[in-house]
Every structure is written in structure tokens, then in C-alpha cells.
Amino acid sequence: MNSQPKTTDLLSQLIGFNTTSRNSNLDFIEFVGAMLEPYGIKPELTFDDNKKKANLFATLGGGNQPGIVLSGHTDVVPVDGQNWSTDPFQTEIAGDRMFGRGACDMKGFIAICLTKIEEILAADLATPIHFAFSYDEEVGCLGVTGLLDELKKKPVQPKACIIGEPTSMGVIRAHKGMSFRHCCVRGKAAHSSLVDQGVNAITVAAKIIAYVDSIQQRIQNEGPFDNEFDPPYTTLHCGVMHGGTVNNIIPNQCEFEFEIRNLPNQSTLPLWAEIEAYIKTQLLPAMHAVSPDTGIDWQTLSDAPPMDTPADDSLIPMISRLLDSSAAPGKVSYGTEGGYFQIAGIPTIICGPGSIEQAHKPNEFIDLAQLKKGERFITALISSLR
Structure with a gap:
């Protein structure tokens, strides 16, 4: 069963923003802010020195309890010199795949999160869900540090973070620096x-x-x-x-x-x-x-920094239950912002739709079935936090 049209339609819009790391991501961030505004959610933004890029942090439901962060980066790698069969910033669905720069890495995960706004709010959660969307991850995880600096000033810190990098919806507990x-x-x-x-x-x-x-x-x-x-x-x-x-x-x-x-x-x-x-x-x-x-x-x-969440951390069996998976958590050689969240004292795992094998390549794509698995996972997470 493939993903909902709502997710693919939104993902198509997100891919349409050319957020290659050398460009501003403000149009993308403003678009997300406009999606949150009708629900009375005012996101907090942290900017780069030139005010041309921003991180977004938003809290949905749950009051002042320690929440779960759903984290993703808004920037994508360049398409320069790559031989694409289609316009990389105009999506195309062929068979069971959706093509476009960032479809896999990692606007697919962000699209899933945003389509769940109403579902999160309707659940009247006891534990909040936070969106943390950063800039400049692809050029060294430069943006997320500003977001985390502001997060440290809050009286209540998140209790866990899920970074939706493409893992084919498997659980990753460690990566290299x-x-x-x-x-x-x-x-x-x-x-x-x-x-x-x-x-x-x-x-x-x-x-x-x-x-x-x-x-x-x-x-x-x-x-x-x-x-x-x-x-x-x-x-x-x-x-x-x-x-x-x-x-x-x-x-x-x-x-x-x-x-x-x-x-x-x-x-x-x-x-x-x-x-x-x-x-x-x-x-x-x-x-x-x-x-x-x-x-x-x-x-x-x-x-x-590297990330190394202990194998016996309680976050791992919790996520595995939501995925209905008995597979052991893995380790990967690519990097994410997970090390920074871990240094900030927030237990972190990596789990998101799509395969890292498709990331950074021409004709990047995500399987629609992966989007569906991601949707089910976030729905299960919402239910578990009531």
C-alpha cells in the first residue's frame, strides 16, 4: 500500500524549493510556518549570521512536559554536474517511486511530519511533539548548533529525538563523526x-x-x-x-x-x-x-561529533515496538546531527523513510511504500504519547 496523496502532494511542494545548501532556505521555512499558523502554533526561528537561513523549532501539544523531537534538515546537496532524467526540483512519480532532489534525503520525512499536524493536535497529547528543522546539515551540520543553543535555555528539555534520515525505517543507534x-x-x-x-x-x-x-x-x-x-x-x-x-x-x-x-x-x-x-x-x-x-x-x-546511543537505552525498544520490528539497531558510516543532540543530553536515534543508497545521486527517489511506513510510524508514535 502506497502513501497518502496528501503526503506526496506536500513532498512535491517541498522539493520545489531549491534549498541547495548554498541557497537561502527562508522560503521553505516560511512555508512551514504558514502551515502551522492556522493552528495557533508560532515556531521559533534561529538564523545564520547573514539572516539568509533559519532553523525552525515548533511544539505541538503536551504542555510543559518533556517531549519527543522529530528532526530533519531542510537543505539538499547540489545537482551540478549530475545527469538527471527529469527536473530535479519538479517531482515525477513513475511506478512506485517519487523522484526529485531531497525526496529521500530528507524532505520525505519532513513532509510526513507536516501532514500529521492535525492528527497530533487532535490527539491531545500528554507528551508534546517538537519539530526541529535545520539548515546547512549537508555542509557540516552547521545550523543545528544554533537551534540547540536556544533549546538549552528552555526550562523543560526534550526527553528524546528521532532524526528522520533515510534508514529504510530501520533503527540506527550510532554513526561516525x-x-x-x-x-x-x-x-x-x-x-x-x-x-x-x-x-x-x-x-x-x-x-x-x-x-x-x-x-x-x-x-x-x-x-x-x-x-x-x-x-x-x-x-x-x-x-x-x-x-x-x-x-x-x-x-x-x-x-x-x-x-x-x-x-x-x-x-x-x-x-x-x-x-x-x-x-x-x-x-x-x-x-x-x-x-x-x-x-x-x-x-x-x-x-x-559521532553519535553512540547505548544499546540498552530505553529509547531503542520503544521505537522498535512502534515499528513492530525485532531487528537489532544498527550503526552507519554517514553522519547526521544526532551527535549534537546527544551532546545536548537528548537520547537520539536515526529512523526515517528511504534508502541512503539513493541520497546525493542523480535521479534521487523515494519508494512510495517507504513513505507509507513512515506515516504509520508517526501515527503509532502519536498514539503512544497520549
Whole structure:
């Protein structure tokens, strides 16, 4: 049985907002606010420094009791360079699938939440349900911290959080952390025939990347390991690199970005320290011998913490009962905002419609049956909170 037309119609509207992380999400947030307004619900907004993006937090029912947070991010990844068969911001239903950027990750979950507004309010809940919709999750979970800072000021804190990232409606209790950094190598330009007079920024960057890869190979062989993750170890990866102008000039600048996705029990700090020590002892002396103006500069783009909800936390069997599932909770290598909620003292699990296999890809889709499972889950949650 597929989802209700109300959900698919609303999801189509949400996908129509191009909330790629580089864009404002205010139209999306205002749309959600307009849905809440007829019920006398005034959402609380927290903005970025430029007032072009906002988080939304709203409480439905339940008075001043500790509630359950339903959390989702409003931003989506870019479609640039992807070969889509349809307009990514105009939905299309083909067979049992609904296509569009964000259909799976993760506007499907937000659509389900919003279609349940009347159902939540009609239930006259003893325990409130909170909507927490953030910005800039896809670029390092940058928005949610402002939302949580405001939440900490409230006299009553939520007792649990469900983040609706795509898990095929399975329960996820842990994920890796994400630490992203930008590196700029400042070399010295020279004619390519005079290599002894220049410092090749690309060559230096390549040495750093190769060293990072050697750390990855060591961890892959020696651990530490947690076999509930796939892969079962911390990973290091360089994904972006730019440098040079023409082939006959020794490049004086090269920039690259890389990440560490760490197991919850392995801190990134010793790994960063190891990389920095290699740079300080093995690379900078030779660079400075040619020119003291050369150097290597670092910028931290994000440091999103891992999430690790204990296997015996009472939240897990509660969610499993609502799903009518006996499956053991899992662990995933992708990141979410769950670590931030956990640091704020809010027990958190990940559970949402759609498969992570479809996220970030061209022709992203969500199975209509997954939307239906999500609808049933939220209805069961509402009933349990009366």
C-alpha cells in the first residue's frame, strides 16, 4: 500500500524549493510556518549570521512536559554536474517511486511530519511533539548548533529525538563523526625550467595527501575496528584539489579539502596532530629553505561529533515496538546531527523513510511504500504519547 496523496502532494511542494545548501532556505521555512499558523502554533526561528537561513523549532501539544523531537534538515546537496532524467526540483512519480532532489534525503520525512499536524493536535497529547528543522546539515551540520543553543535555555528539555534520515525505517543507534578541513599550500612561483628556485605547491599538497593515505592504510590494516560499521574503521579521504595555472610555471598555490570520518571511540585529534607533525618536520623546513614566505595554512570547515546511543537505552525498544520490528539497531558510516543532540543530553536515534543508497545521486527517489511506513510510524508514535 502506497502513501497518502496528501503526503506526496506536500513532498512535491517541498522539493520545489531549491534549498541547495548554498541557497537561502527562508522560503521553505516560511512555508512551514504558514502551515502551522492556522493552528495557533508560532515556531521559533534561529538564523545564520547573514539572516539568509533559519532553523525552525515548533511544539505541538503536551504542555510543559518533556517531549519527543522529530528532526530533519531542510537543505539538499547540489545537482551540478549530475545527469538527471527529469527536473530535479519538479517531482515525477513513475511506478512506485517519487523522484526529485531531497525526496529521500530528507524532505520525505519532513513532509510526513507536516501532514500529521492535525492528527497530533487532535490527539491531545500528554507528551508534546517538537519539530526541529535545520539548515546547512549537508555542509557540516552547521545550523543545528544554533537551534540547540536556544533549546538549552528552555526550562523543560526534550526527553528524546528521532532524526528522520533515510534508514529504510530501520533503527540506527550510532554513526561516525565528520571532521572536514581545508588546506592551502603557499609555494613559490618560478619558471618550470628552474625548479630549484621555486616551491611547487601541488607537489607539497600531493605529499600531504599521500601521507594522509598512508594513515588510512595503517588504520585499515591495524584498526581500531568496530565491525558493526561498514567499513569497520575510521576513514580519511581527500575529495577536492585545485592548483596551478599553466604547465610551464611552478605553481605557487594549491588548495585541497579532506575529511576524517571517525569511529565514536576514536578521536580525530591525534590523527590531525600526526598530520601536522609530518608537515612541520618533513615539509616546512625544505620549503622555508627556498623562501620564508612559503607555508601551509589550515581551516576547519566542520567538526561534527559521532553519535553512540547505548544499546540498552530505553529509547531503542520503544521505537522498535512502534515499528513492530525485532531487528537489532544498527550503526552507519554517514553522519547526521544526532551527535549534537546527544551532546545536548537528548537520547537520539536515526529512523526515517528511504534508502541512503539513493541520497546525493542523480535521479534521487523515494519508494512510495517507504513513505507509507513512515506515516504509520508517526501515527503509532502519536498514539503512544497520549
